[in-house]
């Protein structure tokens with residue numbers, strides 16, 4: 001990372017009037033939550049459970065809840081890091097219309113981004129919900145029941161199955177969030193993809209959609225991505241340091257007056 005790169009990013013941010021920030025697991029590794037594909041990432045330790053297996057197979061369901069209650073996703077005590085705080089700063093200064101995230105850790109909201117500005121494409125792992133009526137459930141009582149009976153009870157409202165409120169592999173994408181993300185992407189003039197390998201579709205289609213609609217595309221990731229060739233600016237660096245420096249540059253270049 002050089003000062004000139006972050007200064008270029010700061011310039012693009014200041015020149016833009018409606019920025020969309022798109023984040024993947026990479027923005028949360030500095031908070032201690034492993035990503036999927038880096039060495040030591042989640043996939044090198046445990047295979048993801050497919051949605052249909054969760055629904056069909058009580059053993060897989062049990063395994064899924066055990067992983068959750070043993071805290072194996074690393075999310076239980078995670079706090080926002082410098083990257084999340086920099087994003088929140090840009091949102092709260094009015095530069096960013098939305099944060100579209102593939103993450104399920106709630107750290108954008110915890111860092112001060114208002115709920116209505118965060119579009120969660122893959123749901124949220126900090127609570128559970130009924131697969132039929134969407135009633136939300138806290139984990140604590142579910143965990144107690146799991147410890148006593150070896151399974152989580154069904155929805156008290158409609159009797160259907162309860163699952164962590166994330167979108168698992170094989171589970172349909174949430175329609176409302178997909179629509180909101182499309183609208184935000186089409187309306188932006190700068191799209192910044194941060195900490196995503198840009199391999200998971202349909203989420204990874206948004207950067208290209210932004211580009212096709214005339215927005216400038218910036219990619220910030222430790223390693224190259226499939227979409228680097230389409231970007232106005234590519235920064236291969238660590239997210240926290242790069243974004244902190246970028247915010248400082250934005251302030252130097254007059255973000256306050258923008």
Ligand code: NAD
Pocket residue numbers: 023024025026027028029030033034035036037038041042102103104105122195196197198199200220221222223237238239240
């Ligand atoms: P990914 O694991 O495919 O890619 C993460 C990328 O971030 C990698 O290319 C890696 O090189 C980069 N990276 C990691 N730490 C970085 C750092 N400090 N600075 C710069 N780059 C860094 O993640 P993805 O594309 O988001 O897709 C995986 C899926 O897994 C997502 O759909 C998401 O739902 C889910 N997931 C979420 C979390 C979370 O909520 N924190 C964690 C793991 C996986």
Ligand code: ZN
Pocket residue numbers: 130131132133134135155156157158159160
């Ligand atoms: Zn229900």
